[in-house]
Amino acid sequence: MATIKDVAQRAGVGIATVSRLLNGTGYVSADARRRIEEAIEALSYIPNERARNLPRKKAGIVGVIIPDLQMPFYASFIRQVEIDLHEYGYKTMVCNTVEISDREKEYVDMLERSVVDGIITGALSVDETVYQQIDRPIVSMDHDLGPDIPLIHSDHGKGGRLAAERLLRQGCKNVLQIGGLFPANTPSNDRYLEFERVMKERGVQVRTLKLDWNCMDYSYYREIFERHKEEIAGADGVFASDMGALALCHFASGQGIRVPEELKIIAYDGTDMTRLPYPVLTAVCQDIPLLARNCVDTIMRLIQGGDGIAYRQTADVFLQEGGTG
Amino acid sequence: MATIKDVAQRAGVGIATVSRLLNGTGYVSADARRRIEEAIEALSYIPNERARNLPRKKAGIVGVIIPDLQMPFYASFIRQVEIDLHEYGYKTMVCNTVEISDREKEYVDMLERSVVDGIITGALSVDETVYQQIDRPIVSMDHDLGPDIPLIHSDHGKGGRLAAERLLRQGCKNVLQIGGLFPANTPSNDRYLEFERVMKERGVQVRTLKLDWNCMDYSYYREIFERHKEEIAGADGVFASDMGALALCHFASGQGIRVPEELKIIAYDGTDMTRLPYPVLTAVCQDIPLLARNCVDTIMRLIQGGDGIAYRQTADVFLQEGGTG
DNA sequence: CTGAAAGCGCTAACAG
């Protein structure tokens, strides 16, 4: 691999002159320019970014930590984050924690080891102090990591409200809520709380089936449903995550329960899978592109040492009209 | 940020001694060790990986290029790749080309710019010469990039055969194949070719609905089905990608066509979504963990300058017993 | 305009 030194030598100039030409910083005579360009061409020289970034004290990379890439929500999220970071000229390093806290910790270390310039995290399998102890650019999605770390999340409260109001409007009297509250202090829990609040306010009974929040497994839902057959049979409305809702649709049809006539179902998240059935699932959708953009804009401002960064940014949610609720 | 120099100074030793202790290379007296450790602690020193990797001439990062993270197959693939690379102590940089060839080209450049040590690519929105011109570690999944670049892929031919044989065993006489042949020379096309070959061999008629290979959109399928209603009604067996198969199940039920009694459906890829319905889709599954491992093992051997690397590695596929075919 | 020189933070001989 040719280095800047080789180029300078061949062009008969100093290495600084080559650097100036490469970076468009400072003047370079037409003559020198010509000779350098010839040398670059001849040696097919390509600058080494890593060497370049050492003096610049930057990595040009942002780490993104999420629970599991196999969850459609996070796959879509990272997809957008990667696209947005690219517009800023930054690369994306990914980490699925897959529930292994050691792995999450290791990736967080990458920030202190200067392999990434910042971290966007949507996972929290470690203690939050792991993040709090670091004085470098960090942005959190959906998990409150304290007052020093910008928090970006959907308006989950509104999401719960939208779902509740929809079911009420459809005349539901006995609703079931399926899903898992995060252990930690997480805005996503608001969706459950608000759902319940609105329902109670209107005197409608809400029962909650608590699950492991990260059960990616479809068959897991089937088991749960089987175990709570009566509760489901007794309900006329259900609010569940995308996968739970979809699984329930199938379960209901297996049980001869007609959707939405006898049972209304509203999904939460609104990822692609809600658009698999026809008609599509009625769903409260998170605005993933907006979440991603907020995360990226914020981490970039943090990296560029900007100020006046909003501590908390809430993204709107909306209802996807569908045929199940 | 404290540097190695600060630590050496505070410990009253040379910077090389600190380095030796840090890397466990060479001897360090118990006394020096104690003082250095104290200094590290006091300054809460953390070595800078980027600086470390400059002399080591490595980045510790592998780039993974795929068409779109939103496609479940690729999301699962990267998930595994990330996990496997991590075992080798390598980080994962992702790129969705999202069909923008400039982006793919830019990420390939990262290899020449030394920001990554190698690239695993499952995309090909650029001309293959882009890859061929580079003399650095590259591994390709599913696209033949010439004799110098290791190729890793599923035994798609067997996949086509498994599907064909299954449909034949079920007595299908008039089958439809839905999907898109890649424009380029791609092993995945074998699945169509073999499917057709086996069917023809047994005198069964095969019709093919050619689609854009990258239509991630579910509604796109609905359109296609609507447009080819009669062909579908006339068929008794269909072989399609996961999403196509799932969409067809719904379409069929909307048309009053019973699956599998009147129409057998076999999916290809076998990603999670095939396990959403109950019973699950009958599907030919690619072994994503194996594909990922082969890619990672191979790129690592390439990076470590190993030899005797198989040019072509084929991963077995298997049939997922389901209720649709 | 330009080159020498001093870093960026760390590794790795190589004489002590």
Add this chain to the structure above:
DNA sequence: CTGTTAGCGCTTTCAG
């Protein structure tokens, strides 16, 4: 065992 020294490949003053 240990410190000095010379890099890794590039950026960036700062006198010419």
